[in-house]
Amino acid sequence: MAKEYKELQVSSRLLLGPGPSNVHPRVLKAMATPVIGHLDPEFLHIMNETMELLRWLFRTKNQLTIPMSGTGSLGMETCFVNTLEAGDAALICVNGVFGQRMVDNAQRCGARVDTVSAPWGEPIDPGRVEKALAQKDYKLLAVVHAETSTGVLQPLEDLSRMARERGTLFLVDTVTSLGGCPLEVDGTGIDICYSGTQKCLSIPPSLAPVTFNEKAAAAIGGRKAKVQSWYQDLSMIASYWGKERVYHHTAPISSIYALREGLRIIHEEGLEARIERHRTNAAAFWAGVEALGLKLQVREEFRAPSLTTVRIPGGIDDAAVRKALLMEHNIEVGGGLGDLKGKVWRVGLMGENSHANSVFLLLAALGGILNRMGFACSPGEALEEAGKVYQN
């Protein structure tokens, strides 16, 4: 008998892990819009509006602000392959998985890479970066704004100033911060920046917004060798997104519809209001978690509002708790990565999911499961403490 393939069906999950976050229904609806040609004048208008909205979100005037066709990792790779050539010196800050991934990217470009590291859960010490920058002429300094493996939000101002003083390009990963944490590309002096759609933007994983200022574009223009990746060569892609509209690859039309709609939703809410919403819901969650008797991995002043790492109490089975949350409550949270594997849960309150309902549901479900597994705690008290944050 021929095998039968049933219609696609998935459970309705509340995605409170490190990404993706739940997608706004308006974005899903936009994705069902009929596909038109990628050089159709109507689509060119959609592209222009999308670039305008991206500039607004990144807080930049950079002309070269476009979505790359791929996930956040492609955004990372685009920034490195276009900027670095064999033999270039790069200084990369590493305090988690995504800093390490940057090192791998830069090394694959043939760059000579040095690192400044910090323990996982701690921010990078700008003093150590300053010392390293004084020792060598670096082309690039790179750092992750919100390290999704640890939940640290890295202050950027000092690093940016140091890079600027030495004529070093400053590159920032904002995959887990854009649209959920304060970010000023021009105001902070960031030369190169990339992000992703699946986290605080509540758009399916599909595109990687990137922005390059004139200093970065000039550095790319001055390359000795061609960019080794044909697909990510910005000199060609910029001609498609720019005035010339020269075909490079067929744009992922439906994903760009999704991005435009997701950005439109953020624009309607207002960036300040959205960032404040992320801050308040994170604060309520932190208060509730601590009332459960759990500890947070990151000191409050360096905690990302979009991603929280909660230490797993001794004697509690990490995977069993996450499985119970998923199977009994339809809630996804993430496990630890790298140095923090088995030590923390990673909770994302991003985009659509940065909401009081998410906070209360997760605290109640987690408290109930922990009690059952032998960790005595009071979910009622946790809800009360979280509630106080909203009252204030």
Ligand SMILES: Cc1ncc(COP(=O)(O)O)c(C=O)c1O
């Ligand atoms: C900080 C950071 N950078 C880069 C990435 C890579 O993004 P993607 O998984 O969408 O390729 C992620 C994904 O979690 C991330 O959190």
